Amino acid sequence: MAETTRPPWSRIARTLAVGFGLHLKMMTRSSFDGLLGVLWPLFFSTVAFLMFRAGAGGESLVFASFGAAVMGIWSSTSTSAGSAMQRERWHGTLELLVTAPVHFAAILLPVTVAMSALGLYSMTATLLISRFVFGVDLPFEQPFSFAVALVATVASIGAMGFLLAVSFVRYRTAWALGNLLEYPVWLIAGFLVPLTLLPGWVRPISWVLAPTWGVDAIREAASGGGPWPEIGLALGLGAVYLAIGVVVLETVLTGARRSGTVALA
Amino acid sequence: MPAVVEAIDLHRTYRTTTGTFRRRSLEVEAVRGVSFAIEEGELFGLLGPNGAGKTTTIKMLITLLIPTSGQARVLGRDVVEDAHWVRERIGYVFGGDRGLYERLSALDNLRYFAELYGVDPKRQRARIGELLELVGLEGREKERVEGYSRGMRQRLHIARGLLHDPPVIFLDEPTIGVDPVGARELRRTIAGLREAGKTVLLTTHYMFEADALCDRIAVVAKGRIVAEGTPRELKERVSDGVVVEIEVYGIEDGKVEELRSIAGVTSVAVEDRDQAQVVVVQSAAGHEPTHDVLARLDGVALGRVTTREPTLEDAYVALVTEQPVAVDG
Numbered sequence: 146m147a148e149t150t151r152p153p154w155s156r157i158a159r160t161l162a163v164g165f166g167l168h169l170k171m172m173t174r175s176s177f178d179g180l181l182g183v184l185w186p187l188f189f190s191t192v193a194f195l196m197f198r199a200g201a202g203g204e205s206l207v208f209a210s211f212g213a214a215v216m217g218i219w220s221s222t223s224t225s226a227g228s229a230m231q232r233e234r235w236h237g238t239l240e241l242l243v244t245a246p247v248h249f250a251a252i253l254l255p256v257t258v259a260m261s262a263l264g265l266y267s268m269t270a271t272l273l274i275s276r277f278v279f280g281v282d283l284p285f286e287q288p289f290s291f292a293v294a295l296v297a298t299v300a301s302i303g304a305m306g307f308l309l310a311v312s313f314v315r316y317r318t319a320w321a322l323g324n325l326l327e328y329p330v331w332l333i334a335g336f337l338v339p340l341t342l343l344p345g346w347v348r349p350i351s352w353v354l355a356p357t358w359g360v361d362a363i364r365e366a367a368s369g370g371g372p373w374p375e376i377g378l379a380l381g382l383g384a385v386y387l388a389i390g391v392v393v394l395e396t397v398l399t400g401a402r403r404s405g406t407v408a409l410a
Numbered sequence: 411m412p413a414v415v416e417a418i419d420l421h422r423t424y425r426t427t428t429g430t431f432r433r434r435s436l437e438v439e440a441v442r443g444v445s446f447a448i449e450e451g452e453l454f455g456l457l458g459p460n461g462a463g464k465t466t467t468i469k470m471l472i473t474l475l476i477p478t479s480g481q482a483r484v485l486g487r488d489v490v491e492d493a494h495w496v497r498e499r500i501g502y503v504f505g506g507d508r509g510l511y512e513r514l515s516a517l518d519n520l521r522y523f524a525e526l527y528g529v530d531p532k533r534q535r536a537r538i539g540e541l542l543e544l545v546g547l548e549g550r551e552k553e554r555v556e557g558y559s560r561g562m563r564q565r566l567h568i569a570r571g572l573l574h575d576p577p578v579i580f581l582d583e584p585t586i587g588v589d590p591v592g593a594r595e596l597r598r599t600i601a602g603l604r605e606a607g608k609t610v611l612l613t614t615h616y617m618f619e620a621d622a623l624c625d626r627i628a629v630v631a632k633g634r635i636v637a638e639g640t641p642r643e644l645k646e647r648v649s650d651g652v653v654v655e656i657e658v659y660g661i662e663d664g665k666v667e668e669l670r671s672i673a674g675v676t677s678v679a680v681e682d683r684d685q686a687q688v689v690v691v692q693s694a695a696g697h698e699p700t701h702d703v704l705a706r707l708d709g710v711a712l713g714r715v716t717t718r719e720p721t722l723e724d725a726y727v728a729l730v731t732e733q734p735v736a737v738d739g
Binding site: 167 | 498511
């Protein structure tokens with residue numbers, strides 16, 4: 146019954162697409178998660194507005210609004226990448242996924258990219274609240290490059306979530322790591338505060354974080370600048386995360402099979 | 411013909427910790443040298459109580475756990491070295507509520523796993539339809555799994571395990587928690603797998619289930635195989651002895667040990683029944699232990715005493731309670 150004629154890339158591409166659709170469907174079916182989806186953007190945009198209204202206003206508010214919007218994508222991915230693996234453990238499906246005859250990366254990646262894509266809703270809501278509740282005049286100078294920057298940001302944050310999730314497969318309590326990373330990245334990736342205000346030693350850390358370049362690209366595209374170098378860097382870093390994750394995953398899975406932590410809740 | 415599934419002196423140790431401030435690392439030996447071989451088309455049962463090592467053994471065979479030592483082969487390939495090859499050719503079904511995406515429909519669950527198990531996209535729809543019919547879920551496939559009864563979930567599990575039409579199927583306590591009518595239907599489905607030429611490894615702690623379904627049974631206790639044979643052979647092991655059941659009201663462990671030391675006694679088990687306990691003493695052929703047993707129970711409040719012929723259940727209890735336990739190394 147198992148097919149042998151399709152090329153491996155075609156099978157992996159299909160597995161990624163089916164996995165993405167299924168996980169997105171599953172995530173959108175929880176009314177509690179839906180409630181959070183309404184509350185979080187309100188929180189992000191309020192924080193950004195209150196922080197910057199008292200300051201320079203104008204451009205700062207625009208800067209913060211786009212930053213707050215990407216915060217939604219990052220928060221959705223970082224916090225749920227860990228809980229997703231834990232949820233697979235509780236459901237008892239992790240064992241089935243690990244023993245499926247397909248590379249585990251093709252199973253894991255759609256989960257984190259779906260989470261990242263779900264963050265798009267949060268982003269849209271945050272921008273709409275900024276515009277219509279707080280009256281921030283948001284520019285959209287280059288709609289096409291803005292859209293490309295958005296897709297690049299979602300994909301690279303999804304890849305970063307994938308790298309995090311790799312550790313969650315092996316270590317049962319690693320989900321806490323996702324929560325731990327949520328707030329520092331807000332700061333270090335320059336979502337709310339320009340990187341120039343951060344100490345010099347923090348900058349190299351910012352440079353290796355894909356969200357830094359993603360949010361930069363979105364801001365550049367919105368304001369009419371040239372977002373392409375930033376888009377390239379975000380995608381490049383995403384590809385690096387992906388490559389590291391795929392290589393490490395096999396070792397991690399062998400470790401989990403040796404220690405018996407796949408099945409333990 | 412080489413065996414389809416082979417376990418060769420399999421061992422599996424888990425490391426666990428105790429204590430909060432002064433943590434101590436402990437090693438628990440879940441499987442201590444299990445060996446067996448299953449021929450093509452055979453339905454082989456691993457029978458044993460909870461914690462006997464059945465599930466750990468099955469998890470090593472399905473490539474989920476790496477054995478601490480020993481070797482396991484499926485269709486002639488090593489499960490550690492050729493894990494991917496083995497995974498393409500085995501199906502794994504376990505009992506209980508877990509292992510399904512509750513928020514999705516049965517159809518979505520099957521579509522997803524069909525993809526993961528590499529079922530040809532052109533064949534997926536037809537295959538899922540066949541399996542839904544096989545397990546009796548046609549017409550209910552668009553409902554969310556969270557609304558399914560345990561029996562329906564279990565049938566869905568079986569459908570999932572068969573999606574890629576594997577020649578070897580591992581069933582880990584598939585009828586656990588299912589009502590008698592549902593369990594009977596599941597057993598019928600399992601029997602159908604053997605008729606279809608599949609090689610099946612079934613774990614269960616129900617003696618009658620193993621008896622009804624299996625060609626051969628290995629009884630597992632405390633990580634070891636304590637008996638292996640056909641159901642008939644296992645029954646014959648206890649067909650000559652006598653079983654004495656004594657109702658008691660409070661019995662100390664020391665007294666139970668005394669009963670075990672009586673000549674001819676092969677096993678002693680204590681079962682709780684309401685406020686009393688029932689001491690079940692089995693003896694070997696040619697021994698009538700009633701008099702000696704009652705003498706050793708002097709001072710214990712006794713109720714009814716009955717003597718009867720042993721059943722298959724007694725054979726199982728004797729095997730899992732009386733096997734020698736080696737000192738941990």
